[in-house]
Each structure stands twice: as structure tokens, then as C-alpha cells.
Amino acid sequence: MRASSYPFPTRRSLKIFAFDPMLGRVPLHRITIDVTHEQLRPGPMGSRLTILDYDGVRGRYYEPVNLDDPALLLQDGLDPTEADPRFHQQMVYAVAMKVIENFEVALGRRIHFYRRKPLLLLPHAFAGANAYYSSRRQAILFGYFSADAAKPGSNIPGQNVFSCLSQDIIAHEVTHAIVDRLRRFFKWPTNPDMLAFHEGFADIVAIFQHFSFPEILNHAIQETHGDLRRPTPLIELAAQFGQATGKGEALRTALDRPDAAASNNILEPHQRGSILVAAVFDGFFTTFQSRIQDLLRLASGGTGRLPEGYLHPDLVNRLAQEARATAQAVLRMCIRAFDYLPPVDVTFGDYLRALVTADYELNPDDRSGLRRNMVEAFRVRGIYPHGVRSLAEDSLLWERFDAGATCPDYVISELNNRLLSEAASSSRSSTRDQVAEEKLGRREEKTLNYLARELRKKAWESFDKLDLASPHTVRTNLVSMHPVFRIGQDGQLLVETVIQFVQERRRSKSSYGGVAMRGGSTVIAQADGRIRYVISKPLDSTDLRPEKAREGKEREMRFESFLRDFDCTDACQIWRDERYHQERLVRGLTLAMVDRRGAG
Amino acid sequence: MSDLITIRMYNTGFGDSFLLTFPADRPRKVLIDCGMHQFGPGPFPAGEVVDQILADVDEPDGPRIDIVVATHRHRDHVSGFEHKSWDKVRVAEVWMPWTEHPTDPEARSIRERQSSLAQRLCLAIQQLNLDAAERDYRFAFAQNNLSNAEAMTTLHEGFKDVKRRRFLPHKNGKRTAIQPACLPGVEIHALGPSRDPKVIRDMKPPEGESYLRVTAEDGRMLSQPSPFPASPGWTRGEFDALLKELDCQELLNGFSAKTAAGISSEGVVDEMAIATSLETAVNGTSLVLMFRMGKAHLLFPGDAQWGTWREILDDTECHPMLRRTSFYKVGHHGSHNATPPEFVETFLPKGALAMIPTRPMTRWPFIPKAALLTALTKYGVEFARSDEPPSAPSRFTCQERNGKTFSVTVEIPV
Numbered sequence A: 001m002r003a004s005s006y007p008f009p010t011r012r013s014l015k016i017f018a019f020d021p022m023l024g025r026v027p028l029h030r031i032t033i034d035v036t037h038e039q040l041r042p043g044p045m046g047s048r049l050t051i052l053d054y055d056g057v058r059g060r061y062y063e064p065v066n067l068d069d070p071a072l073l074l075q076d077g078l079d080p081t082e083a084d085p086r087f088h089q090q091m092v093y094a095v096a097m098k099v100i101e102n103f104e105v106a107l108g109r110r111i112h113f114y115r116r117k118p119l120l121l122l123p124h125a126f127a128g129a130n131a132y133y134s135s136r137r138q139a140i141l142f143g144y145f146s147a148d149a150a151k152p153g154s155n156i157p158g159q160n161v162f163s164c165l166s167q168d169i170i171a172h173e174v175t176h177a178i179v180d181r182l183r184r185f186f187k188w189p190t191n192p193d194m195l196a197f198h199e200g201f202a203d204i205v206a207i208f209q210h211f212s213f214p215e216i217l218n219h220a221i222q223e224t225h226g227d228l229r230r231p232t233p234l235i236e237l238a239a240q241f242g243q244a245t246g247k248g249e250a251l252r253t254a255l256d257r258p259d260a261a262a263s264n265n266i267l268e269p270h271q272r273g274s275i276l277v278a279a280v281f282d283g284f285f286t287t288f289q290s291r292i293q294d295l296l297r298l299a300s301g302g303t304g305r306l307p308e309g310y311l312h313p314d315l316v317n318r319l320a321q322e323a324r325a326t327a328q329a330v331l332r333m334c335i336r337a338f339d340y341l342p343p344v345d346v347t348f349g350d351y352l353r354a355l356v357t358a359d360y361e362l363n364p365d366d367r368s369g370l371r372r373n374m375v376e377a378f379r380v381r382g383i384y385p386h387g388v389r390s391l392a393e394d395s396l397l398w399e400r401f402d403a404g405a406t407c408p409d410y411v412i413s414e415l416n417n418r419l420l421s422e423a424a425s426s427s428r429s430s431t432r433d434q435v436a437e438e439k440l441g442r443r444e445e446k447t448l449n450y451l452a453r454e455l456r457k458k459a460w461e462s463f464d465k466l467d468l469a470s471p472h473t474v475r476t477n478l479v480s481m482h483p484v485f486r487i488g489q490d491g492q493l494l495v496e497t498v499i500q501f502v503q504e505r506r507r508s509k510s511s512y513g514g515v516a517m518r519g520g521s522t523v524i525a526q527a528d529g530r531i532r533y534v535i536s537k538p539l540d541s542t543d544l545r546p547e548k549a550r551e552g553k554e555r556e557m558r559f560e561s562f563l564r565d566f567d568c569t570d571a572c573q574i575w576r577d578e579r580y581h582q583e584r585l586v587r588g589l590t591l592a593m594v595d596r597r598g599a600g
Numbered sequence B: 001m002s003d004l005i006t007i008r009m010y011n012t013g014f015g016d017s018f019l020l021t022f023p024a025d026r027p028r029k030v031l032i033d034c035g036m037h038q039f040g041p042g043p044f045p046a047g048e049v050v051d052q053i054l055a056d057v058d059e060p061d062g063p064r065i066d067i068v069v070a071t072h073r074h075r076d077h078v079s080g081f082e083h084k085s086w087d088k089v090r091v092a093e094v095w096m097p098w099t100e101h102p103t104d105p106e107a108r109s110i111r112e113r114q115s116s117l118a119q120r121l122c123l124a125i126q127q128l129n130l131d132a133a134e135r136d137y138r139f140a141f142a143q144n145n146l147s148n149a150e151a152m153t154t155l156h157e158g159f160k161d162v163k164r165r166r167f168l169p170h171k172n173g174k175r176t177a178i179q180p181a182c183l184p185g186v187e188i189h190a191l192g193p194s195r196d197p198k199v200i201r202d203m204k205p206p207e208g209e210s211y212l213r214v215t216a217e218d219g220r221m222l223s224q225p226s227p228f229p230a231s232p233g234w235t236r237g238e239f240d241a242l243l244k245e246l247d248c249q250e251l252l253n254g255f256s257a258k259t260a261a262g263i264s265s266e267g268v269v270d271e272m273a274i275a276t277s278l279e280t281a282v283n284g285t286s287l288v289l290m291f292r293m294g295k296a297h298l299l300f301p302g303d304a305q306w307g308t309w310r311e312i313l314d315d316t317e318c319h320p321m322l323r324r325t326s327f328y329k330v331g332h333h334g335s336h337n338a339t340p341p342e343f344v345e346t347f348l349p350k351g352a353l354a355m356i357p358t359r360p361m362t363r364w365p366f367i368p369k370a371a372l373l374t375a376l377t378k379y380g381v382e383f384a385r386s387d388e389p390p391s392a393p394s395r396f397t398c399q400e401r402n403g404k405t406f407s408v409t410v411e412i413p414v
């Protein structure tokens, strides 16, 4: 006889500091969040994340927290404290899972890291006022340090400050890791927007995650009287970090600096990225404002201007609800755009087009006006897509593919295989078998290589239609393949295939400081194989239509001028040897270096 | 009265020293920098160069310089001012970048940050377990950034009969020309260092002990207190045993002791990286001066870096004078980033003359940068180096001593 089992919980609640421990001293800022439940081993060690608390400064290991211990399950994990490394592990796990979840909900599919292995997070890896994502190690390394003795802000001089206790820094770095999974070539810069996109996007995810904490949001609305542009922790990033590193203010905010426009002179990736952040926040704010107009009129006897003083809690709740819903819509819109991005050489302008296209495919009539507001916010910041005549919606949408090519069945059927195996693996989620997962991960990789070989061998006639050079002249890879969803004309949900092709010009690395000249196309195909979109960055090749080859040539020239600008700012080249010189772009301008220099 | 400005560049190896003579009733003298790098001295002892400068500015009643300019506090620009002989030199004005202002809070915070980092860096390098040559090299590199106290004392307090010390550009009058009484007929624009907070940020190197290495050179951990008083943490062996007890040994799967060591050394920011950013930060404080007399436009940018240059090139008010540049002192010994390609290609006019105080260094193969020299030639700019005689025929004349270039001179028509 067997006793019946109980259903597993679907959510797990965990306590965290809402912002940084410095702000966390205000009780309001210690909050509980909930993430997808999965069975966890001590670490925590789950299917997507492994937290391993190796202190790289001291060469010591701290005891792992066991979140599945009944005592912790009953009280939503350990209480927030700076003094217990096991709470640090818990917080890193909780926030990182939340970020992954946000991506999964928006994209409608699971995020897997390299070969389905868990991403490694080291909460106390090094001495320093920042954290960084290392693609090579598939790990996020968090630093800790003594607060600056001379200018400690609100921190006690000499007190330890832990980057792993900053929700914003965790969210920022995990976003880097996910973006790197979705578009692995974005970390090698070929134009000034690329790392800025990585950084800005990571900040967007971190800031909009703030809106999912009801207590914080209500408080900010009460404080600002609904004007969410007024400075509050809600729209600031990593307040303690800014203070503790002597900056005297939050690291970055969602608001513009007065001189912010996408001019070519702002090259530092965080600074340039903050233009993107400000644009998205502006789009959010305008939409939020129009959504609350009726509430403001109701609450003000028709004038729309709220009286001075304390707002009625019911009003605050309603405003917060609107803010949260709008923020969620913005975050999803921003994430969904990924499926419509080219695989290489992305620009802010490409992102705008992807944003508009992705949203259009799911939400054609834009009833909330969010898409329109977003376009306007990008426009005022001088973000224009290359070669687009106007910023009307029709011209921003990626052009529909009409060259009549289709994806071979064996490619499309591979997607169906994947959907099935994914469904099967999700249903096993409560007791995941990591060994089986990793085997699956390796198999997926092999299939992609196999498909690329097949396409080449069978001399698929459509390469040039997809703006790809012949695979016989340049190295061609199929780097990913996954489903995307859209709403058909009859309101039906349709599943389509997104395939990323990347081509690399051989021996081009040394002439571009270690980054290869790459081209590629993101191809979106219907279930019957018919291709709907080709979002391409062509190489300069005689295999291509002349206008595409010219586009490739222009890209090469832009890459050269970007490298030249980089050289002007990279003073350390003076003191280095020939070898550094040949690899200067990959050694002098990496995500890790950018984050280590500029905190987060 | 001649209508030529004479510019004399002394060969101080990896260092700057320029004497300008402006035509007037009594020829007026401006000395811009006097230094040499510890690691790249010139063929002549510093004392010999200083003595020659004193001879060159000698007048019936003793040596006299109208303006002494120190572009920034690097040794390779100021070390020569350590010499005692400056006490007897009459100087009307001493000019330094605003970052040397004794009381300006922003200037002080920049200086303090730079020099405290330089000191700690020098200490840290001395403690490294390296072979002597490597240590000397790193030490000299870091030492270039030390506050050079004796030289700076001369500049701040020394010389004879100093009437005025200026720290430029002035806070609000950046674009107004200075017409010093001691330099009749000459107008000077101080174009840098920037006062823009964004650029100033580049002048502030990272601070905080945490940037310095916490492991010894051989990777051995120095004993650091645990950040968690109640949790000292476990060694690998102890941790293994703990995981066995918790039945979760797979936590260390794929994380070998070697990986751990890799993480530990990856976390360390090495001294040379810090020294490099400090070197750049101090260069960023360079005083940038444009001297105008008649049609002569002489540009001395010190070792200005990208931030300052960017600001100058973006300022359309500067464009007309940049386009008239008749003489250009090549920044930072001919490095690739101290002279923006845009300046050579778009602004520096054909027929302009340039001087490069430099010498080849095996350690630094990109000084001077070949592409820069090629570009100067391509855009019709004739240049002379301090370390070799100009190719004949040339507008430059060379003064040799013991078969080596001692100085190079050029005359610029007013």
C-alpha cells in the first residue's frame, strides 16, 4: 500500500533586501518575493542556478544554505542580515530566479544556460566594488569591499559592502548572462551601441523589477504624489553602491542626464546605455500617465490635479496597480523584442524596430498607446534606425519577407521535436535530472551543427535570399533555434520558428583588434516553412544582391571607425605589446571590464 | 626687432622641455615643462639641460623667464624643477593647470586621490616578489605619478620675484584669452584641462584599498579577516567533508581546486592596470595652451587625453584657431591617443610644423605611434623629433653635442 502524495507547491517565498542593505535598514525595504518552486539542494543548487559560496579573496568556502530545510520553508527563508553568508546565498538565488522568470514569462519558453548547465553564482568572489558576468566561466562573480573611509555616504567607514546584497546588481548581472544566451555575439562590440545595449538592457530589467514590489511601489507613489519621475529608490539603481564608492549618489537612474542623446561622443557603455534606459522609462511614464488620467480626475473632482498632502490609500493602491501593470507590459515588450533582433552588430535603432515588430505581432492595435509612446521616447533621444525614412509604425516594422523562400521540413520538424522535449522536461520539473538535462543540452548543440551541415550539403538554394553569403566562402553556423508566438488575424495564437544564422569572415580577427567581422540573419518561419522575416546584417560578399553587399561594406566601415574611436579612448595601449594590440578590442572592452570599472 | 618666434625643444629623452622666445623690445621667454622620465632618460644629464636653459634665458642682470608653464605634474614634465639653480631665476608668472590650485576643493580631491594611489602603488610594487629588472620597471612607471614634491615646491613657491601664479583655465572664463603684461602682443587661450564633471571623472583614478592586490605574487593568500565574524569559512578539505555530511557533494562538481585558484587570481586587479589608469588620469590634467601672436598659432597640449581633446574638438568656437595652427607640440611623446586623428585630418593645416619630444623605448613599441607620424606627413605637416636630427633640408635646425642631438630649434613667422 502506498500513501498518496501531496501536490508540490508552485511558488517559493523568500525574504530579501528590496534594494541594498543600507536602504534595507528601513523595515519597508525588507520584503518577501516569490519565485517558481523547484526542488533545491544545499547551495542553493537548482536546475538553472548553482550558488557556490567560494570566497576568492580568502580562499575559503562558506556553508551552503538549504532552502528546502523544513525550518526555512516555514519562514520564507532566513531573515535579511548582512552577517550570515547563507542569507546572501538565499538573496542571490531569489533575485536571480526572479529575473529568469521574467524572461521566461515574456518569451514563453524556458531559458537554458550553456548546454543546459546551471549558471554559477559566486556571492563573494573577489575584492572590489562591483560584480561581473564571465561568459567564459558561465558564472557571475560578486565582489565585496570595505566602504570608502574618506567618503562613506550613509555607510559606516570601513564596513563591508556586499555587491551580492544589491538586488539591482544581481538583476543586472543575471540579465547580462541571459542576454548572452539569447544573442551570444552581442558581447563582442562592433559598434558603439553593442555593449551599451547590454548594459542599458541590464539596467532596464533591474529597474522595472522594482515595480513588482507592492510595498515599495505604494510608498513611492505616496511620496511623489504619483509623479514617478521624482527621485526615489524606485527609479534609482544600487543606491548603496553609489554611496559606498564615493560617488555620493545612486549608481544610475532611469532619468536622463540633461546632455543625453544618442550622440556619437558618448562611448562609455554604461553612460550610453543609460540613454536607452531613459527612453524606455519615458515610454513607460507617458503611458502610465495616460492610464491614470481618469483616476486623477475622479480623485480631484475633475481637475486632474491632486490636492496637496496625504493621498487616500485606496487611490494609492489603484495608482500602484496601474504602475505595476504598465511596468510589466513594458518589461515584457522589451524582452520579447529579442526574438526580432539580428544576431550580430545590433544598434539601438535595430532594437527599436524589433520592439515595434515584436509588439505588433502580439498586439496589433496598441490600445494602451505604449508602442506609440515608446517610439516617441526613442525619437526625442535621437535614436533612429539606419535607413528608415520615417518613424511611422509602418516603416519601423521590419520588412516582411517576400522573396518566396521556405525553410526545409527537416529544419521545421526539429523545432517540433524541441517543443515536445521541452514540454516533457518541464513536466519533470519537480525532480529534475541534471545529468539528463546536460545530455539533452549537448544533443541540441549537435543537432544545430548537423542542420547547418545538411543545409550546406544539400546546397539549400535560399542562402542568398536570406542575405547570407554562400557557406562555401565563409564559415556559417546555425547558432540557435527556438519558438516564438504571435497572434494571427483571427485572434489565434501561432507558433513560429526563429533561427539565427551567423557567418564569420575568416582571418578577420587580427585586423579588428580580436573581434571577427561577422554577418548573419535572424530568420522567422511559419509552421509550414514559409519565411516571414529575415532580419539581417549582411557581409560584403559577391554572393549577395548588390544593395546587401553594399550594406555589408558600410558595416565594415562603421566597424573600422568604431575601432578607431575606441583606440582614442584606450590609453593603456601605449604601454602594451604587439600581442595586446592585435587583441585590444577583446581584451580592452569586455563586459567584465566595463562592469568592473563602472560598478555593475 | 625680429618678427620670428623661436621654439627650442631640448632632448630630455622621454620627457618634455620647450623654450619659446617671443619677439619684443626685450625678447620674452616662456618655458614649457622641464622633465625626464625615470625609465627613459635622454642622452644628457638633467643638470646639463637645466644649465643650458639657464644660459639661454640669461640677461645682463641674471637669468629671467617671463612665464614658466608646468602642463601637469608627471615627472617627465616637471622633474627638472627639482634643481636648486631655479632659485636665482626671475620669473614673472607661473602657470599650472587648475587641478594644481592649492585651495580649490575639486582640485585638491583630484590631487589627493592621485597621489595617495601613487604612493600605495609604489609601496605595493616594492613588496612584489619579482625579478629586479621587472620591479624597477614597474616602480619607475608608478613613480612617474608621485607628487614630485620638490619640483612642485619650486613651481608653487620657488623662483625669484614671481608676480603671479595662475591656475588655468579659470572657472568661468575658459574661452577668454589671457593677455599677460609680460608677454606684449601675445594672446593665450587655455583650452584645457576640462572642468566638465564627465571629463573630471577620468582624472580621478579608482580609490580604496580594495583595488590593490590581496594575494602575494605567487598566488598565496594573505590572511584576510572573514567578512562574517561568526563564519570563518572552510578550507577545501573541510568543505568537502561538510558537503559529505550534508549529502550534497555535487555542489563542487566542475569546480576544481584549480578553478578556485583561477577565480582568486582573476579577482585581483594587478598593479600595472592601476598604474596605467593613474598615468592616464594625471595626463588628463594637462594644461592645453594656444599662443597667438599675429598669424602665429602655437598649440601646446601637454599630454591631454581624449576627454579634453573631445571637448575642444566639439567646441565650434575653437575651430577657427585650431584651423590656423602653425605649430603643434605633439602630445604624449607621439602616443596614438594624445593626438586625435580627427585633429590631424580636419584641423591641422597643411604646412604646419610639429615637434615630438620622444625616444624609442623597447618596452613601449607604440611610442611614437607610426600611424601618427605617417598621418602628419600625409597631411603636409613637417615634424622634428627630439631624439634625432631633422632630415635635411628642413625648417628645423639641430644643435648637436658629443655627436648627439641636444636640441632642435624652429622659427615661426609672426
Ligand SMILES: [Zn+2]
Residues within 6 Å of the ligand: A172, A176, A198, A199, A202, A594, A595, A600
Ligand atoms: Zn553591466
